[in-house]
Amino acid sequence: MKILIMNGSPHRGNTWRLTQAVKEILAGWDASIEFSEIHLADLALPFCTGCSNCFRKGHRHCPHHEKVQVIMDLIEANDAVIFSVSCFQGHVTGILKNLTDHLAFLIHRPRYFHKKALIISTAGGVSAASTTRALAATLAGWGFNKSYQLPIIAFSWNTYKPEQKDLQRAEKVARRFYQDLKAQRLYAPSTGVLIPFNLFQALCITAGDDPMFPTEDHHFWPKYYGMQYAPGIPLPLHKRLLGMMIYSIGKRLAGKYIISYKK
Ligand SMILES: Cc1cc2nc3c(=O)[nH]c(=O)nc-3n(C[C@H](O)[C@H](O)[C@H](O)COP(=O)(O)O)c2cc1C
Numbered sequence: 370m371k372i373l374i375m376n377g378s379p380h381r382g383n384t385w386r387l388t389q390a391v392k393e394i395l396a397g398w399d400a401s402i403e404f405s406e407i408h409l410a411d412l413a414l415p416f417c418t419g420c421s422n423c424f425r426k427g428h429r430h431c432p433h434h435e436k437v438q439v440i441m442d443l444i445e446a447n448d449a450v451i452f453s454v455s456c457f458q459g460h461v462t463g464i465l466k467n468l469t470d471h472l473a474f475l476i477h478r479p480r481y482f483h484k485k486a487l488i489i490s491t492a493g494g495v496s497a498a499s500t501t502r503a504l505a506a507t508l509a510g511w512g513f514n515k516s517y518q519l520p521i522i523a524f525s526w527n528t529y530k531p532e533q534k535d536l537q538r539a540e541k542v543a544r545r546f547y548q549d550l551k552a553q554r555l556y557a558p559s560t561g562v563l564i565p566f567n568l569f570q571a572l573c574i575t576a577g578d579d580p581m582f583p584t585e586d587h588h589f590w591p592k593y594y595g596m597q598y599a600p601g602i603p604l605p606l607h608k609r610l611l612g613m614m615i616y617s618i619g620k621r622l623a624g625k626y627i628i629s630y631k632k
Pocket residue numbers: 378381382383384385454455456457458459460491492493494495496497523525526527529
């Protein structure tokens with residue numbers, strides 16, 4: 370089992386110490402886990418310029434593609450990602466938000482359907498949970514199968530040491546994460562995930578590409594034609610029917626809205 374630990378904080382502080390404790394818990398259960406680490410601050414990814422090349426031409430046309438590809442390759446090469454991110458202003462840090470901006474095209478062209486995430490955040494007093502929730506919502510849009518969340522109030526700026534009660538909570542969340550990973554358990558997508566999957570597919574396939582302003586989305590979706598979600602992911606009948614319904618709404622909308630990004 371391979372787990373990537375991504376430090377989305379600009380330093381190694383409270384959240385990193387908690388993340389290290391979680392890593393030790395996991396390693397204690399299973400010595401065969403292969404951990405790797407990336408510290409986003411070291412990657413020095415410039416800000417997303419908003420050129421929208423990733424949406425229109427494909428992510429390889431991003432001016433920062435080489436750096437973004439490092440992260441995409443790491444996610445691809447691992448079974449799961451542990452995101453370690455401080456709560457800044459009730460949200461993820463700027464450097465992690467900058468990364469998610471660079472990967473926003475994944476909402477249009479999702480992947481990582483078999484990957485799991487564990488999101489760890491600490492806050493001084495409030496909003497650790499809104500931080501982990503925000504990132505979990507982003508990852509669901511990218512296709513991640515499930516995110517487990519560990520939001521902890523540290524009551525500290527930089528001297529937090531994980532307390533017994535926090536470690537107990539960490540162990541509980543880590544256990545669910547580990548057991549699901551080990552069993553290769555896969556969960557059905559939520560309605561919020563089914564909507565864009567079926568809508569984008571219908572809009573792209575039905576309307577065809579805009580000859581003047583082609584988008585990468587049109588090359589991406591045909592491989593999922595006739596599928597309500599990614600192959601291999603469980604989809605109960607009611608969700609399959611819901612997917613079909615969303616698809617047929619998308620088909621009707623397609624005549625009215627051709628997705629192109631005129632630039
Ligand atoms: C820029 C900045 C913004 C912060 N925003 C919040 C906040 O919205 N809510 C809160 O409770 N604590 C906030 N804090 C405190 C940190 O979330 C808290 O100290 C956290 O444990 C720091 O984790 P770290 O050491 O891993 O960076 C903020 C700290 C900084 C530096």
